[in-house]
Amino acid sequence: MSVVSSYTPRRGRNVELVLLIAAVAIVLLAYVNVGVATSESMPPGTMALAGGYLAMAVGFHLVLRWRASYADPLMLPIITLLNGLGLVMIHRIDLANGTSISDGVALRQLMWTGVAVVIAAAVLVVLRDHRVLRRYTYLAGVVGFVLLLLPLMPVIGTSIYGARIWIRIGSMSFQPGEIAKIALAIFFAGYLVQTRDALSVAGRKVLGLTLPRARDLGPILIAWLASLAVLVFERDLGSSLLFFGLFVAMLYVATERVSWIAIGLTLFGAGAYVAYLMFGHVQTRVLLWLDTFSPEALEASDQLAKGLMGMAAGGMFGTGLGRGRPDLTYFAESDFIIPSFGEEIGLVGLFALLMLYVLLVQRGLRTSLGTRDGFGKLLAAGLSFSLALQCFVVVGGVTRVIPLTGLTMPFLSSGGSSLLANWTLVAILLRISDHARRPMPEVNVPHEVGQAHTEVVRMP
Amino acid sequence: MNAPVRRLSIVVAILFASLLVSTTLIQYVFAADLNARPDNRRTLLSTYARERGSILVGQTAVASSVPVDDQFKFQREYSNGELYAHVTGSYSFYGASGGLEQAENAYLSGSSDKLFYRRVSDLFTGRRPQGATLETTLDPAVQRAAAKAMTGIRGAAVALDPKTGAILAMVSQPTFDPNDLAGHDLSALDENYEKLNTDPQRPLVNRSINGDLYPPGSIFKVVTAAAALSTGEYTEDSMLPGPAVLELPGTTASLPNMFPGACGDNDQVSFTRAMAISCNTAFAAVGMDIGADALRAQAEKFGFGDSLSVPMRATPSTIPAELNMPQLAQSSIGQFDVRVTPLQMAMVAAGVANDGAVMKPYLVQSVIGSDLSVIETTDPQELSQAVTPDVAAQLTRMMEAVVTDGSGTRAQIDGVAVAGKSGTAQHGEGRKPHAWFISFAPADDPQIAVAVIAEDGGVTGSEIGGGRVAAPIARQMMEARLK
Numbered sequence: 055m056s057v058v059s060s061y062t063p064r065r066g067r068n069v070e071l072v073l074l075i076a077a078v079a080i081v082l083l084a085y086v087n088v089g090v091a092t093s094e095s096m097p098p099g100t101m102a103l104a105g106g107y108l109a110m111a112v113g114f115h116l117v118l119r120w121r122a123s124y125a126d127p128l129m130l131p132i133i134t135l136l137n138g139l140g141l142v143m144i145h146r147i148d149l150a151n152g153t154s155i156s157d158g159v160a161l162r163q164l165m166w167t168g169v170a171v172v173i174a175a176a177v178l179v180v181l182r183d184h185r186v187l188r189r190y191t192y193l194a195g196v197v198g199f200v201l202l203l204l205p206l207m208p209v210i211g212t213s214i215y216g217a218r219i220w221i222r223i224g225s226m227s228f229q230p231g232e233i234a235k236i237a238l239a240i241f242f243a244g245y246l247v248q249t250r251d252a253l254s255v256a257g258r259k260v261l262g263l264t265l266p267r268a269r270d271l272g273p274i275l276i277a278w279l280a281s282l283a284v285l286v287f288e289r290d291l292g293s294s295l296l297f298f299g300l301f302v303a304m305l306y307v308a309t310e311r312v313s314w315i316a317i318g319l320t321l322f323g324a325g326a327y328v329a330y331l332m333f334g335h336v337q338t339r340v341l342l343w344l345d346t347f348s349p350e351a352l353e354a355s356d357q358l359a360k361g362l363m364g365m366a367a368g369g370m371f372g373t374g375l376g377r378g379r380p381d382l383t384y385f386a387e388s389d390f391i392i393p394s395f396g397e398e399i400g401l402v403g404l405f406a407l408l409m410l411y412v413l414l415v416q417r418g419l420r421t422s423l424g425t426r427d428g429f430g431k432l433l434a435a436g437l438s439f440s441l442a443l444q445c446f447v448v449v450g451g452v453t454r455v456i457p458l459t460g461l462t463m464p465f466l467s468s469g470g471s472s473l474l475a476n477w478t479l480v481a482i483l484l485r486i487s488d489h490a491r492r493p494m495p496e497v498n499v500p501h502e503v504g505q506a507h508t509e510v511v512r513m514p
Numbered sequence: 515m516n517a518p519v520r521r522l523s524i525v526v527a528i529l530f531a532s533l534l535v536s537t538t539l540i541q542y543v544f545a546a547d548l549n550a551r552p553d554n555r556r557t558l559l560s561t562y563a564r565e566r567g568s569i570l571v572g573q574t575a576v577a578s579s580v581p582v583d584d585q586f587k588f589q590r591e592y593s594n595g596e597l598y599a600h601v602t603g604s605y606s607f608y609g610a611s612g613g614l615e616q617a618e619n620a621y622l623s624g625s626s627d628k629l630f631y632r633r634v635s636d637l638f639t640g641r642r643p644q645g646a647t648l649e650t651t652l653d654p655a656v657q658r659a660a661a662k663a664m665t666g667i668r669g670a671a672v673a674l675d676p677k678t679g680a681i682l683a684m685v686s687q688p689t690f691d692p693n694d695l696a697g698h699d700l701s702a703l704d705e706n707y708e709k710l711n712t713d714p715q716r717p718l719v720n721r722s723i724n725g726d727l728y729p730p731g732s733i734f735k736v737v738t739a740a741a742a743l744s745t746g747e748y749t750e751d752s753m754l755p756g757p758a759v760l761e762l763p764g765t766t767a768s769l770p771n772m773f774p775g776a777c778g779d780n781d782q783v784s785f786t787r788a789m790a791i792s793c794n795t796a797f798a799a800v801g802m803d804i805g806a807d808a809l810r811a812q813a814e815k816f817g818f819g820d821s822l823s824v825p826m827r828a829t830p831s832t833i834p835a836e837l838n839m840p841q842l843a844q845s846s847i848g849q850f851d852v853r854v855t856p857l858q859m860a861m862v863a864a865g866v867a868n869d870g871a872v873m874k875p876y877l878v879q880s881v882i883g884s885d886l887s888v889i890e891t892t893d894p895q896e897l898s899q900a901v902t903p904d905v906a907a908q909l910t911r912m913m914e915a916v917v918t919d920g921s922g923t924r925a926q927i928d929g930v931a932v933a934g935k936s937g938t939a940q941h942g943e944g945r946k947p948h949a950w951f952i953s954f955a956p957a958d959d960p961q962i963a964v965a966v967i968a969e970d971g972g973v974t975g976s977e978i979g980g981g982r983v984a985a986p987i988a989r990q991m992m993e994a995r996l997k
Contacts, residue, residue, distance in 0.1 A: 303525075307518040347551075359553075365540045366548030367556040379556050401541040405534060412530050419523045423516050435519050439526065446529040453536035 065491075066127030067119050073131035074115055078108045081138030084375055088146045091376025107138060110171050117175040121182070122488035126421060129487070132414045133465050133480050137167055137473070139407070140466035142375070143387065143394055150381035159387055159468050166470035173474060174481035184486045188429045191244025198237035199280060201230035202297065206287050229462070231293045232475035235300070235440050236482070242301055243432035245273070246308035250428075254309035265313050274317060277301040282325045289335050291326075292447045292459025298322050299443045304436045308428075343457035357384050361393035361452050372400025388467045389460060392449050408449070411464075415442040418483050424490035434486045437479050558609060563587040567622045567645035567884070569602050569614055571652045577602045577615065577692075579645075586698055595691040597661050600720040601652065601684055601877065603826075604692035606703055611695065612718065614648055614877065617825040621646040621881050621889075628889060644884035651680035651879045651892075656962070659994035660685040663987040668969040669948075670721035670856040673991050676864035676954055676963045678894035679873030681824060683964075683991060684857075686721040688713075721967075723828035727853035728967055731939030732772075732792045732921075732980065733950045734848025736862055739789060739912060741812035742800045743905040748785060750908040756783035760795040762840040769798050769843055772938065789912040790920030792936065794847050801846025806837040809846065815900040816862045817872055824857070824877050831858040848939060860965035861897075863952040866913065867933070867960035870906035872897045914957050922951065924985040927993055931957035934988065936980030946970040951984035955992045962995040964988045 082104040089097030111134045118125050141163055148158035155161060181187070187194070246253070253270050281298035285291055302318030330336045342351050346358050360383040367378060380386045380394035387394070396404045418438025425431045444464055451458040462472040540548070549557050565588055569577040576598045579588040590605045592598070603613020610616040610623075620626035624645035653673070660671040660683045673683035694706040710718050719725045742748040756777030760769045777783035777793035788796035801809055813819075813833045822828045831854040837845055844850035857875060865872035873894055880891040901909065913933035916922040922934040934953030941948060949971035954963035971983040 303522060307515055307522060310515070310518050352553075356553075362540055363548050363551065363554045363556055365537070366545040367554075367560075368541055369545050370542055379559060382555055396537065396541055401537060404537050404541070408530055408533055408537075412526070415526050416523065419519055419526070422519050428515060431515050431519070435515075435522060439522055442526040442529055446533065449533045450529075450536065453533065453540055455532055455536045 065123050067115070067123060070118070070127035070130055071112070071115055073128070074111050074134055075108070077131045077135035077138065078104060078111060080135060081107065081142060084139060084142040085145070087374070088142060088149070088376040091374060092146070092149050107141075110168060114171055114175055117178055118484065121178050122484055124488045124491040125484040126417050126487040126491070128417050129414060129480055129484055132410050132417075133477070136407070136410055136414075136465035139395075140391065140463075140468070141167065143380075143391055143398075143466070144468050146376055146398075147381050147387045147394065149376070150379070162470070163468050163473070166473045169470070170473040170477035174477035177478055177481040178485060181482070181485055184430050184433065184482060184489065185427060187240050187433070187482075188244045188247070191241055191248075194237045195241035195245065198234045198241050201234035201237060202280065202284060202293070204230045206283075229469065229471040231290075231296075232462075232471045235296065235444075236437070236475060236479050238297060239300060239304070239433060239436040239440060242304045243429050243436055246304055246432055247428045249273075250308040253305070253314075254311055265317075266309075266311065271317075274301070274305065274314070274321070278318075278321045278325065281322070282329065285326070285329055285336075286333060290460055291336070291339065291457055292444075292451065292461035295322070295447055295456075295459070296440065296443055296461065300436055300440045303439045303443075304432055307435050308432055339457040339459075343454060346454060357390070358452065358454070358458055360384070361390045362454070364390075364393045365396035365453070368397035368400045368404075370401050372396070372398050372403055374398060388462055388469060389448070389458075390452060391463055391466050391468075392452050395466075407466075408445070411441070411445045414480075415439075415445075417487070421483055421487040421490050425486055426490070430486045430489060434483060434490075437483055441476075441479070552609075559586070564624055565644045565884075566590065566605065567624070567647040567882075569598075569622075570647060570649045571598065571601075571657070572654050574654070575647075577605075582698075584698060589698065590696040592692045592696065595693045596689045597657060598652075599689045599692050599717075600686045600722070601650065602692055604695035606695050606697070608703075612720070613692075613826060614650070617823070617827075618648055618878065618881075621648065624884075629883070646884070646889055647882045648878050649880045649882060650877055651675070651682065652684070652877070653682040653995060655994040655997070656683040656991050657685065659683075659990045660966075660987065661687075661689075663990045664966075664968075667971060667983070667987075668715065669967045669971065670725070671964065671966045671987060671991060672722045672856045672860040673962055673964045673995070674860050674864045674873075674875055676867035676960045677873070679864070679875045679897075680879065680894070681875050681877045682962060682995060684720075684722050684877070686719065686725070688715050688717040690717040720826070721969075722856045723824065723826060724855070725829075727829060727831060727855060728948055728950075728969075729939040729941050730848040730852055730854045730859060731937035731948065731950055732794075732848055733859055733862075733935045733937035733952045733965075734852055734854070735789060735792065735797045735846070735937075736866065736909060736913065736935050736952070737813050737816060738797050738801050738809060738846045739785065740816075740866070740901045740905060740909055741808045742785075742804050743908055744812065744901055745804055745808060747804075748800070750784075750786045750912050752785045753782050754785055754788055754793075754796040755781055755799050756788060756793045756796040757781040758795070760798050760843065762798075762843055763802075764838070765840045767840055769794060769840075769847075771795055786912045786915050789935070790915040792916075792921050797846050798843035802839055802843050806842045806845075809833070809842070810835075810837075812900070813852075815872070815898050816865055817858055817897055818854075820897070822857075822875065824875050826877070828857050828875075829855055831855055848937060856965045856967050858965075859950070859952050860963055862900075863933075863935075863954050863965060864960075864963035865900040866906050866909045867954035867957075867963050868906075869903040870899055870901040872900050910957050913953070917953070921981040922953070922985050924981055925951065925953050925989045925992075927955060927989060927996070930955050930992075930996060932989070932992065933957040934985065936985060938980050949980045949983040951980050951988045953985075953988045953992065955996060962992050964991050966991075 144163050145160035148160050281294045285294035305314045338354050342358055345351050364383050375398050378397040380397050383390045415438050422431050422434035448461050448463045450456040462469050464476040566579040568575040576594055577592050580591050582589040601613055603615040604611050605615045610619045622645045656673050664687045671685045690710050697703055758776045771794045777796055783793055783796050810833050818831045818833055821830050834851045841850050845852050861872055874897045876892050881889040883889050910933050913935055917925050917932045917934045921936040925932050925934045932955040937950030939948040949968040952965045954960045966984040966987045968983045
């Protein structure tokens, strides 16, 4: 017997609005900081930009009030802040590179932010219930794998700086892996909800670990082969690690069997090792990772070394926004945006940034815990974990925890596809959280039912 | 499914914790190492952006940082660049190179630990951090006189204050213009450096302290005489054998004088006269008499074998460890494998001048902070007592004889007693010998000690090179100081 106490659930929309204003204020402060540091004057159009950015965020906030009034109130302020800080840093690197606002990367990023916000809002409006997505499980699977492997197609696939994770159609280039992340999470969630019972049937016991049955190994092997294909042919350890990690994590959540994690790690480790033995580009990556400052490594690429020196230059408190030299590192505004932040806002600032991600992921996982349906639970856990894993792969890559990969930092790095995908990802999380936090509809059952007087009818 | 989600959040926590650790390692624990890497351009650029301290000669800044409107914020400028090139060195995009710029980089750039509290206070007062200024010991008059006298001559000249060891002049010819190596135009910088570095005359080398070591030739006879007088068995009046040619024991080789004939009547010559006319045979005989150990010990007392930082590192002068008799005879007159820097020979002259006490040479008188407070000042320091005051007095009189009535008459100054010694050092068959002169003045109250070398400036087979080419340079330097 559980005791159901009646309470008024807090929607938190007002809290969200206050936090949003605070987030935009911080972004504004950072922007002014950069302007003052680089030209010793207030940057032009400050108020217009801040107003526009605030309008965008508040617009999204209003959509939440309208269509998902119980959604988590922390997620939107967090991604608004991250996206805004990313914009400021990209603008700051534009300035260092001498590009004007009109043809800088920052303006394009701002434009993409607008597109991403609109699309994310549209997702919230159109997708009234996340469970609808379950209907498209296999379609999402096909789309996901196609997107993932699309860059390998001869005409549209493009190799940029060694990693073949781009497609190019006309003048548009796109990183389909970012969208694939969402599609695959939907696919895994739908598929695993269906098959979790079969997949959790116990097989033989080895070394105290209950292994699944051999016939159930099919899906993990397919995911493994696909991730190895990404690693070998797209030369991208990051995407490979992200997708396989996502699959294994969701498999574990669905089946509650640790053995899947063990099998997954073993498979990935073995695959990565074989790839290391067989492919020169993997070896170079590993050399750069383990021995960044050796002459051979520096000859291959001094990018990582430069990023590290940038971070070291920042030290504990950073040089201050606009006062460092993040532009000395290549890709300072995309793959290496974390070292750029490390240099200018210091270790303290970097910790704060990482904590924002932790908070975001934690809200996502909290959503997963609160969701009542298995599909929503799996999807929320998968999307949140993919965010966490991506942060780990990117930051770990530039700080030598793992080999460097070509992934972008969600919300911070420049890149339209990444922004689109991550805003949409958070929109789906918001939709699920709305369900999770929305009170159960009151079922109007007269409480006297059980206590109603019974009449004993005397039988004749 | 909630339990595995909770566990997943622990995995997430571990992932992020590892990132907190890795960023801490980079930005805090190993930050200093990374910042100190020579290929770290950020460090270089930030030292550029800080106003570097000046280098002063007298009250004039010979190296200073001038604000410019580019990413480096400051441009290093050298007024009178060629005159002080080897003292200042240069400071460019690639960092400090040579001279005080390199040797005292920590002070000039302001990164020295001794400036730590100043930097902290700058942080709080909002004052722009600045490097410290160096006040040199150079006497611009002596420096200028030396450079002028050495125009067109390849070689070096060093002048010391014998009583303190302060370096009054440091000239190395040919020289270069450090402004050529201080620009912000990378390709011009590379081109200028390449040109100077491949120049066969090697203008970038500071010949006075760390060029190739030179054979000292006859000026080393001062050391030999010091060793002999210190044994107590010789005085300035001792009579020495001075034949035209000295037969060397255990070999068929012989050692002749640089001039025809014997050094005196009956092949006998007084010690003073032998010094004055630079009699090879007499000094070779004395050297063989006192032995290699005594000679080497005397040389070391004058500073041979010491690694000195003035603060630029000076190459130690050397005397061979093992000497047989013929080699000892050769070494006694500054040939064979005795090798010296001009600074070392100036120290020999200064040691004799200063009653036998050799002072440690130094170039920086004081370090001055940006608020004009004195951060550090150099106190004269005795390196060693090379000879007793009595021996020093005898050596002084012997060296005076060189100038009044010997091979160094061209170093004479009206009304001033000058002590000196000429030298002509052979350095290879068929090449003109180096011309040397060391001296100090006034002999009774020495204000300046000088060593001058003119490479290939001598006359083959003659002792007159040192006296004719190098002595006038030394004289002009001494005159500039005494005026």
